[in-house]
Amino acid sequence: MPEPIVIDPITRIEGHSKISIHLDDAGEVTEARFHVTQFRGFERIVQGRPVHEMPSIMARICGICPVSHLVASSKACDEILAVQPPPTGVDLRRVMNLAQMVQSNALSFFHLSSPDLLFGFDADPAERNILGVARANPQLARDGVAVRRFGQQIIEWLGGKRIHPAWIVPGGVDAPLSADARDRILATIPEAIAAIERAIAWYTASLVRWEGEAATFGNFRSAFMGLVDEHGTVDHYGGLLRVMDADGTWLADRIDPRTYQDYLGESVEPWSYLKSTYWKALGYPDGVYRVGPLARLIVADQLGTPRADAELGRFRERLGRVPSSSFHYHYARLIDTLNAAERIEQLLRGPDILSPRVRSMAGINANEGIGVSEAPRGTLLHHYRVDDDGIVQWANLIIATGHNNLAMNLGVTQVAREFVKSAHLTEGMLNRVEAVIRCFDPCLSCSTHALGEMALHLELIAPDGQIVDELRR
Amino acid sequence: MTGATLIVGYGNGLRRDDGVGPHVVEALRADPRLADATLLARQQLTPDLVVDISVADFVVFIDATVTSAPGVVRVTPLAPAGPGAAAWSHHLEPATLVALASELYGPVPTVVVVSVGIADTDAGEGLSPLVEAAVAHAVAVVAGLVAARASTMVGAHA
Numbered sequence: 001m002p003e004p005i006v007i008d009p010i011t012r013i014e015g016h017s018k019i020s021i022h023l024d025d026a027g028e029v030t031e032a033r034f035h036v037t038q039f040r041g042f043e044r045i046v047q048g049r050p051v052h053e054m055p056s057i058m059a060r061i062c063g064i065c066p067v068s069h070l071v072a073s074s075k076a077c078d079e080i081l082a083v084q085p086p087p088t089g090v091d092l093r094r095v096m097n098l099a100q101m102v103q104s105n106a107l108s109f110f111h112l113s114s115p116d117l118l119f120g121f122d123a124d125p126a127e128r129n130i131l132g133v134a135r136a137n138p139q140l141a142r143d144g145v146a147v148r149r150f151g152q153q154i155i156e157w158l159g160g161k162r163i164h165p166a167w168i169v170p171g172g173v174d175a176p177l178s179a180d181a182r183d184r185i186l187a188t189i190p191e192a193i194a195a196i197e198r199a200i201a202w203y204t205a206s207l208v209r210w211e212g213e214a215a216t217f218g219n220f221r222s223a224f225m226g227l228v229d230e231h232g233t234v235d236h237y238g239g240l241l242r243v244m245d246a247d248g249t250w251l252a253d254r255i256d257p258r259t260y261q262d263y264l265g266e267s268v269e270p271w272s273y274l275k276s277t278y279w280k281a282l283g284y285p286d287g288v289y290r291v292g293p294l295a296r297l298i299v300a301d302q303l304g305t306p307r308a309d310a311e312l313g314r315f316r317e318r319l320g321r322v323p324s325s326s327f328h329y330h331y332a333r334l335i336d337t338l339n340a341a342e343r344i345e346q347l348l349r350g351p352d353i354l355s356p357r358v359r360s361m362a363g364i365n366a367n368e369g370i371g372v373s374e375a376p377r378g379t380l381l382h383h384y385r386v387d388d389d390g391i392v393q394w395a396n397l398i399i400a401t402g403h404n405n406l407a408m409n410l411g412v413t414q415v416a417r418e419f420v421k422s423a424h425l426t427e428g429m430l431n432r433v434e435a436v437i438r439c440f441d442p443c444l445s446c447s448t449h450a451l452g453e454m455a456l457h458l459e460l461i462a463p464d465g466q467i468v469d470e471l472r473r
Numbered sequence: 474m475t476g477a478t479l480i481v482g483y484g485n486g487l488r489r490d491d492g493v494g495p496h497v498v499e500a501l502r503a504d505p506r507l508a509d510a511t512l513l514a515r516q517q518l519t520p521d522l523v524v525d526i527s528v529a530d531f532v533v534f535i536d537a538t539v540t541s542a543p544g545v546v547r548v549t550p551l552a553p554a555g556p557g558a559a560a561w562s563h564h565l566e567p568a569t570l571v572a573l574a575s576e577l578y579g580p581v582p583t584v585v586v587v588s589v590g591i592a593d594t595d596a597g598e599g600l601s602p603l604v605e606a607a608v609a610h611a612v613a614v615v616a617g618l619v620a621a622r623a624s625t626m627v628g629a630h631a
Contacts, residue, residue, distance in 0.1 A: 060487075063516065111520060130520065131554070131569065134576035142577050149521035163516050 018457030019433055020271075021416045025463055032416040034408050034437060036274035037457075043395045051080055051364070051390040056166050058382065058397075063163050064107065067100035067155060068375030070168040071237065072382040075371030077170035080386055082365035088355040089172025091347050094237045095185075096158050096168060097373060098340040098347075101236060102192070103151025104376035105293065105337040108441040109199070110144025113330060116435050117206065121213065122428040140202060143195035147337065150192040154344065157181045172359035182348050189345045193307065196338045200311060203334060204318075210327065216418040217436045218326025218411025221246035223279055223289035224298040225403065227374050230254065232301030234339065236374040242299040243279065243289060248322050251279060257372035260381055264398065276405040277398055288410065291378025291403040292440065293336040294329045298322055303335070305342035311335045326411050326439040333441070364390040375400050377441050401442040411436040420460070425471050430458055478510040478619050479529035479582075483518055484537050490591030490604045494535040497589070497611045506616045518565045520573060527578035531622045533615055534567045534586045541590030544603035546611045548618065551584040583622070587615055 021032045042061055046054060055073040059066035071093055078085060085093070115128040118137055126132075134141040152162045158173075158181065159165025167174045207214075225243045229235045232242075232254075240254035243263075252263060265280045265287070278287030289295075298321065303309050312335060319328060347353065364386065371382045378400030385394040401408075415436045419429050460469040480501060482494030495514035501507045511525065518534075526532055534551070541547055553572035565573070567586055575581045589611050593601040600608070 130565075131572055131576060134573055138577055141573075145520050145523055145577070148519075149524060152519075152521060 017437075018459065019412055019416075019437075020459040020461050021420055021433075022461045023463065023468070029413070029417045029420050032409070032413040032433070033271055034274075034405070034412050036272045039273040043397055046384075046392050046395050049392050051077055051384065051386045051392055052170060054382075054384065054392065054395075055169060056164075059164055059166070065100055065104050065375050065377070066164050067096050067168070068373060068380050069382070070165075071097050071373045072371040072375075072380045074168050074170050075238065075373065076369035076382040076384050077371070079369030079371070080364060080366050080384065080390070081170055081360075081362040083171045083360040083362045085172035085360055086355070086357040088176070088352050089358040089360070090237070091350060091353060092158065092173045092177055092358060093168050095344055095347050096155055096165075096173075097236055098344050099151045099154035099158070101151070101340040101374075101376050102337050102344075103148045103155070104441075105333045105340075106144055106148035106151060108376070108438075109330060109333050109337075110140070110147065112441070113435075113438055114140060114144065116431065116438075117203070117210070117330070121431050121435060125427065125431075128431075137202075140199065143198055146195045147192055147199075150188055150195075150341070153188065154185050157184060169359065171361055174359070176356045176358045177354055179354055182353060186345065186348055189341060192341050193338065196334060196341060197307070200331075200334045200338065203331060204314075207331065213432070213435075214325045214327040216414055217432075217439055218407065218414060219324050220288075220407075220410050220414065221324060222407055222410075223251055223282075223287075224295035224322070225289050225291050225379055226296040226299040227257065227372070227379060228254065228300050233304040234296050234300035234302075234374075236296075236340065236343075238373055241372075241379070244299050244322065246322055246324060251281065257379075257381070258370040260370070260372070260383075260398070266398070266402075272405075274405050275402050277403050278406060285406055288406040289403065290326070290407045290440075291400050292329060292376075293332040294323070294326070295378060296336060296374065297332045303339045305339050305346065307342055308335055308339035311338060326407065326436065329439045329441070364388065377401060378403055401440070404440045404442065408437055408440050408442065411439070425458060425460060425469050430471050433458060477529045478507075478531045478533070478622070479513070479525050480507070480510050480533045480535065480615060480619075481513045481515060481518070481522065481525075482535035483515040485516055486598060487596060489593045489595055489597050490543075490600055491537050491594050492598075493537045493589045493591060493600060493604055493608065493611075496600060496608055497535045497587075497615065500608055500612045501615060504612060504616055507619060510619060518567065518570050520565060520570070522570055523574040523577055526571065526574040526582065526584075529582045531619070532571075532582050532584040533618060534584070535611065535615065536567075536586060536588050537591045538588040539591060539594075541588060543590050543592035543601065544607040544610075545590040546607055546614050547588045547590075548614060549586045549588065551586050553581055585618060587611060587618070 018035045022030050024030050055070050058069040058073040119128045156162045159167035223243050223245045227235045227239045228242050229239045241257045243251040264277050267284050268275045278284045368385050381398040383396040415433050419432045458471045459467050482498035484491040484494040486492035498512050498514040553575050554568035571581050
């Protein structure tokens with residue numbers, strides 16, 4: 001009698017989870033589920049807190065992308081204060097958010113995924129890690145260190161520290177940019193761009209090796225969602241929501257993201273703390289859409305920087321406008337990183353970037369605020385309601401990994417059907433099932449607002465519910 | 474080698490004693506004996522630190538430990554991790570970090586770990602009394618290590 005497979009814990013992603021793979025009587029995979037097994041409950045914790053505390057509290061959700069939570073939270077607070085941050089304040093928020101895109105994307109690609117891409121998914125785990133990458137391709141490893149360091153240094157130079165800076169505040173930013181800091185950042189940009197472009201060249205040259213994985217790693221029809229400006233250029237800070245379906249048709253084009261509840265439903269399952277969002281018009285669970293670097297590239301008409309737009313052209317020439325495989329998150333993530341580095345330079349060369357007017361001050365002027373931005377893993381929504389004294393009464397967060405939850409489950413099921421061929425698990429099976437999750441670069445601490453590192457538990461489950469085999473990391 | 478000293482205190486300052494490493498680093502900032510050292514306080518060790526290690530001649534990691542009695546300060550020499558020791562997600566152990574620096578940038582500097590025994594890792598800021606009292610001792614230990622290293626280098630170059 002076949003029994004279920006469990007992968008527990010999943011490695012090289014952020015947070016705790018397990019995957020269960022359900023078999024039929026013939027031993028074939030019927031379904032796989034990605035269970036997120038951690039919980040923190042920030043939406044409840046913040047009830048009763050003064051709204052001006054929200055950015056700093058919410059940033060503590062995550063140590064990898066705290067800046068994204070600072071941005072979305074501060075934007076929600078801007079609405080409650082009914083303030084417009086000064087233009088320089090907005091540009092500086094953009095710079096820090098883009099720096100975080102760079103460092104988080106670099107972590108995902110160079111440190112978490114490149115071992116698979118360099119050595120293969122069946123390689124010995126003792127070799128398939130960052131030290132192995134350093135030995136086999138030191139330039140790739142050095143570039144990974146350099147690109148992540150570039151993003152982290154910008155965050156530190158702007159906000160005083162690399163993790164949990166409190167520099168982005170309601171109304172703008174806490175302090176203007178010094179000429180010295182601007183010049184230091186500008187001086188590091190050419191090297192960072194060169195490193196990113198070397199990685200793109202290496203990745204695109206090796207992509208042909210992974211055609212089999214690309215065909216099965218979350219390769220399904222779905223919609224894609226991301227933020228663009230009024231001209232259709234990708235906008236990591238704000239702008240308007242766009243949703244494109246698998247055929248390239250707009251489900252929504254440049255809608256106000258503050259109306260998200262008209263379009264996005266939220267659902268929970270008893271086997272995971274990670275809620276799933278879905279496109280309401282398509283219903284649950286059919287309303288699958290994906291967010292993140294791949295979605296940003298798909299919904300944008302252009303990226304707005306020369307090198308990234310040239311690479312976007314090559315991306316589309318090779319993969320089309322709406323590539324369906326989640327494997328291509330890797331390529332998209334590198335282009336997204338290049339775009340962020342170029343955009344940082346554009347912003348820092350702006351004539352008013354050193355302006356001392358970076359923050360608008362106000363009291364409580366509204367009882368509700370919604371802040372939306374792009375985080376490294378996709379569109380991030382913070383929605384708060386406060387009383388007349390600015391005390392938080394209710395909060396709702398929709399995090400990129402929640403947007404992607406339905407898609408991740410589809411991806412895991414597809415990979416399990418392709419690669420799990422017996423009631424006994426092998427390292428290659430385990431790693432491929434993990435790797436499809438890593439394509440999405442999920443942050444479970446964010447998406448469940450929960451603490452911890454990703455560790456995987458894989459269970460192989462029979463029709464009668466018994467566990468046939470399991471692997472843990 | 475430049476003769477530079479790198480001191481990295483790491484730990485989570487919101488888990489009380491786990492943050493003793495950064496506490497020691499902050500105390501060292503006011504110590505004139507460490508005026509020429511690079512002092513870094515980190516929540517965890519991340520791969521980008523290999524660049525700082527690669528330009529240092531002497532590296533001191535300051536960490537919390539539950540294997541020593543609260544307040545006890547120990548000094549342990551550190552060797553780079555061997556092959557296969559790099560299973561990780563977002564942060565590294567000191568030995569793996571040093572091994573990575575060696576692979577990417579060549580010979581590694583002398584590295585020691587100064588560990589401080591801790592008592593309380595509950596959520597919250599601030600150190601428990603025994604660990605708070607040990608900060609000054611840890612500062613003296615680190616300063617002593619740096620001074621001894623400096624005198625060795627003077628001798629070596631004489």
